[in-house]
Structure formats: structure tokens, C-alpha cells
Amino acid sequence: MGTTRPTATRGERETPSGRSLQHCLHVVGFLDLFGVSMIVPLLNHHVKSLGASPTTAGIIGSCYGMFQLFSSSLVGSWSDVVGRRYSLMTCIVISALGYALLGVSTNIYIYALARIPVGIFKHSLSISKAFLSDLVTEEERPIVMGRFNAASSLGFILGPVVGGSLTELPGGFYITSFLCSSIFIINAGLVWLLPWYEDKPSCVAPFPNESSFNGITDTSALKSDLTLHTYQMENQIIKKHKKQTFWTQVVSAFRKVAGVAFSHMWEIFLVRLLSAIAVMLYYSNFALAMEERFHMTPRMTGYLISYGSTLGVLAGFLLGPLSRIYKHNSYIMLLHSNILTFFSILVYSLAPKMWIVVLALTLLAFSTNIGRTCIVDLELTQGVKHGSGTLIGVGQSVTSVGRILVPLWSGIAQEYSPCGPPQLGAVLSLASIFLMYKSKLCYSGSAQTKVKSA
Structure with missing residues (x-):
């Protein structure tokens, strides 16, 4: 190949x-x-x-x-x-x-x-x-x-x-x-x-002896x-x-x-799927929930979304110093960002006051943007032999599965409460944390050497 x-x-x-x-x-x-x-x-x-x-x-x-x-x-x-x-x-x-x-x-x-x-x-x-x-x-x-x-x-x-x-x-x-x-x-x-x-x-x-690199x-x-x-x-x-x-x-x-589909990478792709669905559920009825829970106008909701997007840009520029603090260990950065995502979504779904919603949105903007970068880095590091284009493409396909599932799940959750979708998202985010913690021994070293353990 x-x-x-x-x-x-x-x-x-x-x-x-x-x-x-x-x-x-x-x-x-x-x-x-x-x-x-x-x-x-x-x-x-x-x-x-x-x-x-x-x-x-x-x-x-x-x-x-x-x-x-x-x-x-x-x-x-x-x-x-x-x-x-x-x-x-x-x-x-x-x-x-x-x-x-x-x-x-x-x-x-x-x-x-x-x-x-x-x-x-x-x-x-x-x-x-x-x-x-x-x-x-x-x-x-x-x-x-x-x-x-x-x-x-x-x-x-x-x-x-x-x-x-x-x-x-x-x-x-x-x-x-x-x-x-x-x-x-x-x-x-x-x-x-x-x-x-x-x-x-x-x-x-084209390397005729590609198999010699296995292991x-x-x-x-x-x-x-x-x-x-x-x-x-x-x-x-x-x-x-x-x-x-x-x-x-x-x-x-x-x-x-x-080659990627039958590889050992199903765990990291499952973490990506659970995390993506959790965040999509959070945003799926955000405008409607703001109107029903806090009587917020669509214009004010738009400003709130733009505020979150602006913080996401800032998070991208902060990845450099943050990565050095974590000694370039993308696994730990991803685990901590997922934990922060879980608490942000949970707090938002239970927030009685508007200022708590803004606080949760602020934390979520940072955690999701940092986590999105770290999970791509983990995919590229684990699947070094498969090709970065293939790995990123498969990751996008995994996210597309979430885009197909979220409208249905969000609609069902909203039948019970306007807070139903984010609460379901918090559960899935917690599941991604559990999966990462369970498989932590499968990751080793810094960003220079970490690979999937045999």
C-alpha cells in the first residue's frame, strides 16, 4: 500500500x-x-x-x-x-x-x-x-x-x-x-x-516493506x-x-x-463521538431554552453565542502556553477538558440564574475548543501509520454520526423538559470521561512518544 x-x-x-x-x-x-x-x-x-x-x-x-x-x-x-x-x-x-x-x-x-x-x-x-x-x-x-x-x-x-x-x-x-x-x-x-x-x-x-515498521x-x-x-x-x-x-x-x-476501521483506535473515536454528541445536545435547543427559561430575545441569544465563539478563538491562541504547562501530554489535557465540559453542561442545565449560564458558557467555550484540538492530536499520534488525511476524515465521519443522531435524541429529550437535551449531554460527557479513565493505561508518554500499547 x-x-x-x-x-x-x-x-x-x-x-x-x-x-x-x-x-x-x-x-x-x-x-x-x-x-x-x-x-x-x-x-x-x-x-x-x-x-x-x-x-x-x-x-x-x-x-x-x-x-x-x-x-x-x-x-x-x-x-x-x-x-x-x-x-x-x-x-x-x-x-x-x-x-x-x-x-x-x-x-x-x-x-x-x-x-x-x-x-x-x-x-x-x-x-x-x-x-x-x-x-x-x-x-x-x-x-x-x-x-x-x-x-x-x-x-x-x-x-x-x-x-x-x-x-x-x-x-x-x-x-x-x-x-x-x-x-x-x-x-x-x-x-x-x-x-x-x-x-x-x-x-x-510507496514502501514495499511497510510491514517491517509494525510494532x-x-x-x-x-x-x-x-x-x-x-x-x-x-x-x-x-x-x-x-x-x-x-x-x-x-x-x-x-x-x-x-485499515483505520479495523485498527485498535475504536476507543478514541468513541470518546470523540460521545463528546461531540454531548456538545451538540447542549446547543441543539439553546435559543429555545433561553427563551423559555429566561425570556431572552433571539437577538440577545445571538450575542451570547457570539460571545462563546469569541472565547473559542482566545482558547485557540492559549493552547501554546497550556500545552507547555501540561508538558505536551494531549491525553491529560483532553481528560481535563472533558471533565470541565461535563461540569459546564451540567451547571447550565440546572442554572437558576442567568449569570450562572454565562459562567457555564465561558468555561464550555474554552473546554470544547481545547478538547477538539487534543482529540485530533491523539488520533494522529495513535494512527501514525494510517495517514493524517485518513484519520482526520474518519474522525469527521464519526462526528457526522452525531449530527444524524442528535436531532432525534434532542427532540425526545425536549418532550420531558427544555433542560432535557443538555442533561442527556452531561450524561454522555460523563461516559466519555469514564471511557478515557478506563483506558488510561493504553496511553503512555508525552506527545513525542505516546502510542497505543500492545
Whole structure:
């Protein structure tokens, strides 16, 4: 099959081209979420204006989630096979076409058709994260990922404001759709202009003796050896990937996904699923619960959500010093962030006063953003042989399962109480903590050496 492109050494990362590539990817992440967050809040209103019933709108939304579920892993693995730059540009361009098609959706059929390419290929953020993971050492990976999440979140803060303003104009939705598509085209151009020096010999190097690395626990030494070998074969690998047929690429992607599916990593993916569902349940009826419990207006609720998003950006920039305090031990950081998430959700669900809700939201904004970065770092560290694109893609598929389950579970929980969804989320968050504590002996060492124990 192939071996994953190794993480860059510190010397490689510190080159000017390496730093500029990281900064460019941060801009890519910002523009991506800026464009998406302009249009996504308007989708429900637009689909209703086309005459769709709530059931029809729900079916289209579920289909989008199903596309994301099955395509995340394959597209991520495909980026390991053909290279980050090519796959990233492909995803951005096809997504741009999907959003442009939304701009001409004058009936429900065109609207549904427009959601298909976006559902399959909207994985630019995942590939960007895989790209970044290729450029840095394991020790610095959580810090760089945190900065990327912070830069992307800035776009999520600004996008709804711009989209909400444009939608008040005549034909505002269509203007917003075409603007979103234009932003994605600009993003594709930015990816095309990225420094080519850092896009090393694709992300998969063909090692005929890959099995000889099985059982090796010194991942730093392994990556050093792979780096030397991979760079020596750069020209041969690039020529080989140019000759690959699309069918060969698809088969390779399926094999890599299957390798992860039958690996020892089910525990960390289960922790990710439980944590993701817990937070989704918290947000699932947040606006409605604020109105029923504290008589808060939608505008004030929007300000409260923006406040949480802003704190999430700050948490991304604090990952550097926090990681040094924890001596780059992502497992302990994730465990503590999950504990904080559990208490935040529980306190919110029981809060009798508004100031307690604000306190819980403040703590949750920090814990969820830190935990999201740490769990990706754990996945990449444990599955070093599977490929960062494949691992991040499978992780996104796991999260997509939560997006499918949460609407149903939230609806059932709300039958009992407006606080039902967050209380159920607190239970699932506690389950993720128990699972992490039970499997703590499966993790060892710092971020440089921790791997799954045999």
C-alpha cells in the first residue's frame, strides 16, 4: 500500500516557506468558514420560501449529513493518496460550484441538487488540518492546530453578520450565495499560489516493506527514517501519482479507510463521538431554552453565542502556553477538558440564574475548543501509520454520526423538559470521561512518544 508522509522536523518547519505556508492555510481556514457561515444560517428560511414542507427540508438536511458521513473518510484518505494541494483545490472548487448553484435555486429540486456536491466535497478544513500536521513536529502540532481553529473561528464570527445584513436586501439570499461561491474561488486561487516547496512528494510514499515498521513504538525515530527515505524518492513518487488512474486512487482510499476501521483506535473515536454528541445536545435547543427559561430575545441569544465563539478563538491562541504547562501530554489535557465540559453542561442545565449560564458558557467555550484540538492530536499520534488525511476524515465521519443522531435524541429529550437535551449531554460527557479513565493505561508518554500499547 503505502506509508504516510512523515511529520516535518523542526528545521523544516522553521524555514520561511514553511511558516508562510502555515499562515496561508490559516487564511484558507478563515475564508472557508467566513463564506460558509454567511450562507448556512439562511438555508432553512430559503428552503421554506421555495415551498418545502418541514419534512422535506429535514430530509434534504439528513441527506446532506449522510453524504458527509460517507465522504469524510474517503476524501481524507484520497488526500493521502494524491496529495494535499490537489485534493484541497478540488474540494474548494467543487464546493464553490455547489454554492453558486444555490444562487440559482428557484425551486426545491435545484436546491436539493446544489447540496450534493457540497455534501460530498466540503472537507477543505479537514484537509487543511492534515496539511498542517505534515509540516510540524508532534510536540508543536496541538499549538498549530489551535491557531488554525482560532483563525477559522474568526470567520465564523464575522460571516453571520455579513450574511444577515445582505439578506435584508432584495434578492439577498442569491447575492450571499454568489458571494460565498466567489470567496471559495478566491480560496482555490490562494491554494494554487501556496509555496510548492512544502508540498512534499505527495502524502503517500510507496514502501514495499511497510510491514517491517509494525510494532515500532519509537515514532520519532520512525518518522526521521521515513523523512530521509521519502525525500530521496520525491521525483519517483510524483511521477507515479501522475500515472495513477482515478479507480486506483479510489481503491487505495478505501483500503486506507478499512485499515483505520479495523485498527485498535475504536476507543478514541468513541470518546470523540460521545463528546461531540454531548456538545451538540447542549446547543441543539439553546435559543429555545433561553427563551423559555429566561425570556431572552433571539437577538440577545445571538450575542451570547457570539460571545462563546469569541472565547473559542482566545482558547485557540492559549493552547501554546497550556500545552507547555501540561508538558505536551494531549491525553491529560483532553481528560481535563472533558471533565470541565461535563461540569459546564451540567451547571447550565440546572442554572437558576442567568449569570450562572454565562459562567457555564465561558468555561464550555474554552473546554470544547481545547478538547477538539487534543482529540485530533491523539488520533494522529495513535494512527501514525494510517495517514493524517485518513484519520482526520474518519474522525469527521464519526462526528457526522452525531449530527444524524442528535436531532432525534434532542427532540425526545425536549418532550420531558427544555433542560432535557443538555442533561442527556452531561450524561454522555460523563461516559466519555469514564471511557478515557478506563483506558488510561493504553496511553503512555508525552506527545513525542505516546502510542497505543500492545
